[in-house]
Amino acid sequence: MTPTADSTLGFGHFIAQSDGVGKALLVLLLLMSAASWALILAKGLAQALRSKRSTEFLNHFWNASTLDEVRAEIATHGARDPFSHLSAHALHAQAHHARHGAAKLAEAGTASEFITRTIKKVLDEETTRLESGLTTLATVGATAPFVGLFGTVWGVYHALLAIGMSGAGTLDKVAGPVGEALIMTGIGLAVAIPAVVAYNAFTRSNRVLGGRLDAFAFELHSLLTLGEAPGAGRPASAPPAVAPLKAVTA
Template sequence: MLLETLSAAAAPAGGNAASALTQMGVGHLLQEMTANPGAFAVSWAVLLTLLLMSGMSIYWIVMNFIKNMRLRATSDRVISTFWETPNAQDAIRYMEEQPRSEPFSKIALDAAQAAAHHQRHEGSRLVESLNRSEFVDRALRQAVGRESQRLEAGLTVLATTGSTAPFVGLLGTVWGIYGALIRIGATGQASIDAVAGPVGEALIMTALGLFVAIPAVLAYNYFVRLNRVTNAKFDTFAHDLHDFFATGARVGEAPARQ
């Protein structure tokens, strides 16, 4: 008799626990949100915001990865070809043939155009106010700044996603727990199946926020490091270009191309 009583008491408890587990999944949460969208308006807003953040983050991760891989594959070739070309006009022509997205060629072309513009206006007020070295230096600074800014495209989105997505998910969790407590108070049921399901579903929002934020943070740090290396190459190339277009040769070399 005692064993039968214990078995009967344990069966509902096991059934309640199993029922609670079936109510803690993503599928059950989406089912409830779809069935009653008005009651889950905040949850829908949080979910859609996280999906938007995730989509934008993935887009910029892919775009920046492709851009950096192309840049790494072509930058050394572009720089070496420019310096190894015997004739300056041929070197500039080679830079003009590069794609619009290639930054080193654009920096070299800006320097060449600045030097040519200054040479064409010898005897004018332009030459009197700025010598050739200063004029080329100003053009190079503008070109390096422009290309550095292009490298940073999408990093603001990744940084914003990485810093705010966990809090967006936490908002969904807090609101979900608040709604669960209201439903529990209204029904007067505080059993495990009444509490675990709603609370577990609410915690899914925090997990989604972390799932969106972590890749964005890792990608942001990775691309910032790559950009730092590329900016250093920009500066080195710009200094060599300044020496060449201002004096006719790089530092340590005799004038070879005119």
């Protein structure tokens, strides 16, 4: 086969020979790839930033002498991570209930119950925020190989039709069209694999962070309601050598 013929049996030739369905499937795969990579980069950057800010806040929290210092830290730098967000709402709930009591149905119950409901609500909000975008990654990872496979089947079908009409079924006539059609399967896998890997990585990271948040929420609730940390040991989110805080009544 001459170099000119080799150059014609490439990806560009496949695109040129594809019909509307094949080109539409290729565009769909490219859009799926762009969406998944945008999510991977955005969530990866957000995860790294969240981890850094969480570490900074937890170091300040467990080294503070009173909860008033924690309040001042949040007021100065804002709630920029899940742990500071949880602390800000819990501290506000404690102060609000101490000042106004159960003035509304939403505030019914003891201070401990009101703080517990507030903490659960914030945990649900953080879980929802962490899981945003994962459905898209899962969908891309699950469907991209089948989209590519459909494109391959469609391309092979048209290649076989062309071969049948020309009457030439030799290997050199079949290899080019069929090989070009198989490109769609490769593209589908190239789109799906990064999405699946990223989905698994983000899911595990969210699970670990959720466990740390639960442990921190238990400690925070004890500090706000009992005035001391529980004696069962430090949570995973706290440095083991730091003494527990003394709660300050709002």
